[in-house]
Amino acid sequence: MLRTTNLQKVFTTEEVETTALNGIDMEIKDGEFVAIMGPSGCGKSTLLNILGLLDNPSEGVYDFYGTDVSKMSERQRAQIRKGNIGFVFQSFNLIDELTVYENVELPLLYLKTPPNERKDRVEAALTRMNMMHRRNHFPQQLSGGQQQRTAIARAVVATPKTILADEPTGNLDSKNGEEVMNLLRQLNEGGTTIIMVTHSPYDAGFAHRIVNLFDGKIVTEKVHV
Amino acid sequence: MIKNYFRIAFRNLWRNKTFSFITVFGLAVGLTCCLLLFMYVSHELSYDNFQQKADRIVRVTMEYSLDGNVGKAPVTGTKVAPEFVRAFPEVEAGVRLMNSSAIVRHGDQRFNEKRVVYADSSLFRVFSFGLLKGNPQTALAGPNQLVLSKSTARKYFGTEDPLGKVVRVDARRGESDYTITGVVEDAPLNSQIKYDILASFSTLDVSKREEWWSANYATYLLLRTPEALAGLKAKVPGYMKSKSAETEMVGNNYLSYNLEPLRRVHLHSEVEGNFEPNGDLLYIYIFGSIAVLILIIACVNYVNLATTRAVERAQEVGVRKVMGALPTQLFGQFIGESIIITFIALLLGLLLSSLALPLFNQLSDRQFSFNQWLEPANLLVVVGIGVVVSLIAGIYPALVLTRYQPVRVLKGHLKTTGAGNFRRTLIVFQFAITAFLIISTFVVQNQLKYIQNKKLGYDKEHVVILPADRQVGEKIQALKSEFKQNSSVQQVSMAYESPVFVKGGYAMRRSDMPEDQYKMVAGLPVDEDFVKTMGLRILAGSDLTRQDMQLAPVMFGDTANYYHFIINEAAAKELGWTPQQAVGQKIDMGQNRKGEVKAVVENFHFASMRDKIGPLVIFPEGYGNVVLVKLSGSQLTNTLQFMENKWNTLIPSRPFEYEFLDQEFNKLYATETRTGRIFSVFAFLSIFLACLGLFGLSAYTTALRTKEIGIRKVLGASIGSIVALLSQEFLKLVLIAIVIASPLAWYAMDRWLQDFTYRIDIPWWTFLVAGVLAVGVALLTVSIQSIKAALMNPVKSLKTE
Structure with missing residues (x-):
């Protein structure tokens, strides 16, 4: 379970202080599918970064499966991140110099997974995402949908408990977007917790619960049945 | 990963x-x-590192003072090596070397060898030049013995074994047969001693006499321990003082020696190298x-x-x-x-x-x-x-x-x-x-x-230098008239060395100066056509003539009756005269050269531009190492061909070789x-x-x-x-x-x-x-x-x- 208590995030530059998050209390249960919505600049991505252990809150507590991670160093966070959280980005963020196979393999390399097991798991993930036939292609040679499927394969290859998706369909057409959302739903049905930031009400419809942010605060929460 | x-x-x-x-x-x-x-x-830094005993070998250089003028030279007299071995227990061995050149003949082959080094037989004991053939103890022991470098041996004998073969060597001191007693590795590129042929030192007449002066020989000592150097260095000046009667250096004048560790010679010495220029x-x-x-x-x-x-x-x-x-x-x-x-x-x-x-x-x-x-x-x-x-x-x-x-x-x-x-x-x-x-x-x-464009005071364009020896000297008059048949040849002169860099140092005195007072000057023996050939400008007095030459000695070591000197402006000034006053004044250059100033020439650069033009005395003597030929500059190739033909007829014993004076000049820089x-x-x-x-x-x-x-x-x-x-x-x-x-x-x-x-x-x-x-x-x-x-x-x- 993930739980935040009075989460604050303030960005300070030389001249201005911007409060991106202002007292966020939320709880995400194992196996839940949560969508975070809100207008641009409301703090969605900041929240997602903190939930994904890419950033620390300025104040408040973040309980990540029973550990307070809010004061951890980047090094400690990196250790927890790998294997526990998978990321899916709007702009895919595949490494251009690596092939599909090599991109998917990357998290396992950092986890020091033995070569044989690595091969099996990468192939399983690629098969699941229907990308095996493209395994030796480079990202530039793929369509947007294929790139995002690769990115999802990379996110799931280490079988993390949680996947964070930041506008995963933002750069895709509706057909490919639909396909990606179906994949996420399948993962969720398999037991993976999914937290997704989106602008699209349609995509949000896939979630169990929608959290609406405005000016760094939760304004409404809606639970689907 | x-x-x-x-x-x-x-x-x-x-x-x-x-x-x-x-x-x-x-x-x-x-x-x-x-x-x-x-x-x-x-x-450059690896010089002489290959010498196994490098830490125990020192080079001896000479330092002397005459009337407050201190001179340093990389050479010594013949006495230093044997005397130091006898007098100082810390010296294990000494070796004397002299760099020379010679015409070497074997069968039809005739080469001008420029790196002939006369060396004591202790050479192989002191230095690690690998002897490939022959006995290191005896290879250079007796007179008229030669050890060839590997490539020289190949040049003369191909794959044949050269040991015991005889070659004819025409050196400055005369012509004689030498027996080959060894073959040695070529001198490494990073060796301060460079040779193609090693000849036994005992061949030289001077080897029979031990002299402090007549400093023409590189001297190296092998010490018993590397640590002995400091002590020995300190002892030398005192020892040499005790020998002042022998060296004739009294009062404030002195003759002494410095010892340089072998490996420091190439880059750190204050005096030049004996076999090639030192590094910097x-x-x-x-x-x-x-x-x-x-x-x-x-x-x-x-x-x-x-x-x-x-x-x-x-x-x-x-x-x-x-x-x-x-x-x-x-x-x-x-x-x-x-x-x-x-x-x-x-x-x-x-x-x-x-x-x-x-x-x-x-x-x-x-x-x-x-x-x-x-x-x-x-x-x-x-x-x-x-x-x-x-x-x-x-x-x-x-x-x-x-x-x-x-x-x-x-x-x-x-x-x-x-x-x-x-x-x-x-x-x-x-x-x-x-x-x-x-x-x-x-x-x-x-x-x-x-430097290239500076007025040198002499004409360096179109002057050909021909290396010469005793035999050329004997035929110089015939050579001059034969060369001059070609209208492109303007002047021909014989001189001790080229005017580009005059190395000879002499002690000169005005005859009214006390007997034991001298001025150190550069000196250059020449013949009567030198001033004309080089285009020197006479400021006062008149040029040397044939008659002046006849008063001068023909052979090295002869004594002359009366000398006519030409001095440069700097020398006149040093002696306290204007050019006009100088003409006719009596001066002498050591015991055997007494005479008068016949002319004063404008200063010219006879040394590197690094140094100020110093006093110089030009004097007539009938032997030289170079023939200088001034050409008009037209039809150079034909003229050189013409000269070569004449040379080969007159002097068959020596190959015709030439260099231009400006090339020689450029070597200075x-x-x-x-x-x-x-x-x-x-x-x-x-x-x-x-x-x-x-x-x-x-x-x-x-x-x-x-x-x-x-x-x-x-x-x-x-x-x-x-x-x-x-x-x-x-x-x-x-x-x-x-x-x-x-x-x-x-x-x-x-x-x-x-x-x-x-x-x-x-x-x-x-x-x-x-x-x-x-x-x-x-x-x-x-x-x-x-x-x-x-x-x-x-x-x-x-x-x-």
Whole structure:
């Protein structure tokens, strides 16, 4: 379970202080599918970064499966991140110099997974995402949908408990977007917790619960049945 | 994981061909320069290291004082070696060497051997010259014995065994048969003693007498222990004082000896080398610094391009961090990439340096071979250079890249790398080095031009020097009249040595000076046609005549009745006369040369421009080592052919060899000329490398500003204003670099010029020209990119976002 208590995030530059998050209390249960919505600049991505252990809150507590991670160093966070959280980005963020196979393999390399097991798991993930036939292609040679499927394969290859998706369909057409959302739903049905930031009400419809942010605060929460 | 790094490094190199080319090629050129200069420096530093007893061998040099004039020479009389072995228990052995030349004949073969070294039989006991054939104890023991170097033996005898063979040797002291008693390894290139033929010292008449004076011999001592040197050095002056009656040095006059450790002779001695010119530590520093500077320029290119490109790699770093990469792992990855790039460059550099080696040998006047790189010690240095460069070039980019915050880069917040000031500093540094080298090149070339064009006081154009000996001397009159049959031959004269560099030192006194007072002067024995041949200007008095010659001795050692001297202005002044007063005054040059001043000639440069023109006495004596022939300059080839024919008829025993006086003159400045050439080449390379880096850098920064350029163009900016915008930042940096480099270059070059008594003042325009050159080339480099960017359609450039 993930739980935040009075989460604050303030960005300070030389001249201005911007409060991106202002007292966020939320709880995400194992196996839940949560969508975070809100207008641009409301703090969605900041929240997602903190939930994904890419950033620390300025104040408040973040309980990540029973550990307070809010004061951890980047090094400690990196250790927890790998294997526990998978990321899916709007702009895919595949490494251009690596092939599909090599991109998917990357998290396992950092986890020091033995070569044989690595091969099996990468192939399983690629098969699941229907990308095996493209395994030796480079990202530039793929369509947007294929790139995002690769990115999802990379996110799931280490079988993390949680996947964070930041506008995963933002750069895709509706057909490919639909396909990606179906994949996420399948993962969720398999037991993976999914937290997704989106602008699209349609995509949000896939979630169990929608959290609406405005000016760094939760304004409404809606639970689907 | 390592495989993954390698893969990504190679794919990166492959995908960014411009960047890769600039980085790898730039580093390779830098490493090539560094490798070649390292070869030179390490060669100079390795002198005599191969001598197994080097730490116990010392060279003896002479120091004497006559009336307050202190002289130092790399030679001693014949007595020093045997006397020191007898008198000082710390001396184990001594060896005397004399460098000479001889015509050697075997069957039909006839060669003028220029590196004939007469040596005591103790040579092989003291030095580690490997004797391949013969007995080291006896090979040089008896008179008329020769030991040939391996290649000389091959030249005369091919594959035949030369031991016991007899050759005819025509040396200055006469002609006789010599028996070959050994074959020795060729003298190593890094040996201060150079020989093609070793001859037994006991052949020489002088070997039978032990004399303090008549200092013509290099003397080396083998000490019992290396530690004995300090004590022995301290004992010598006292010992020599006790011998003052023998040396005839009384009162404040003295004769003493300095001892130099063998390995310090080539670079650290204050007196010259006996067998070849010594090296100069200054030039070791200069070349070493150039090597390091060029390498730094190449490294800066790498650092600059890599940090600029870091923007493009930021996303990769972000992804890797999100996937759980630790900072140390990323750091390792980027250092690894720099190692890969450096070692590709290093391999290319080795290839380039092997291709450039013949050129470099010409440039540096050395004979290096590529095999030297394959020696383990050198290979270690090469690899060491590679590792150091990888680290120097790789650390900063690796730090920059590792520092990226994944949250920021993945969201595309990163537009500048934050390394702008550091990069700017590096560019300034690079161009400061370049400007420094350009200015230095100009100054060195100017000084060389100044030396070439300076009025020497004699005519160095179209004068041919023919090496001569006793037999030529006997036939000189016949030779003169035969040569003069050709109308292109204007004058012919015989002299003891060429007027380019007069080495002979004499003690001269005015006859009214007390007996024990002398002035040290340079002296040059000549014949009656010397002044005319060299075009010297007589200020007072009249030229030497045939009658003057007849009063002078014909053979070395003869005594003459009466001498007619020609002195230069400086000598007249030294003796307290005006040129007019000097004529007719009585002077003498030692016991055996008494006479009067017949003429005073205008000062001319008979030594290097490093030294002030000193007093010189020219006097008639009938023997010489050179024949000087003044030609009109037309039909040179025919005239030389004509002279060769005449020579061969008159003097069949000696091959016809010639050299032009201006070539001889240029040899005086060989080191400077070499430095000038090396400076030019490396200044060019440094500007090339700096521009290569600038080209890459401007390409990337321009690419980063594509959106800005698009917006400006939409708003109505002209192409010219955009080119100016993109170029001015780089130009500012280059200008700052020139401002920093100018005073440094001025200081360094002024120090270098202080070596010369006759020198240029550093012209102000040197800095201007260097500045214009650097700015011009930089502008050209940058504008290629900026014009391209400025011409781009704004719709296209705005789309890149």
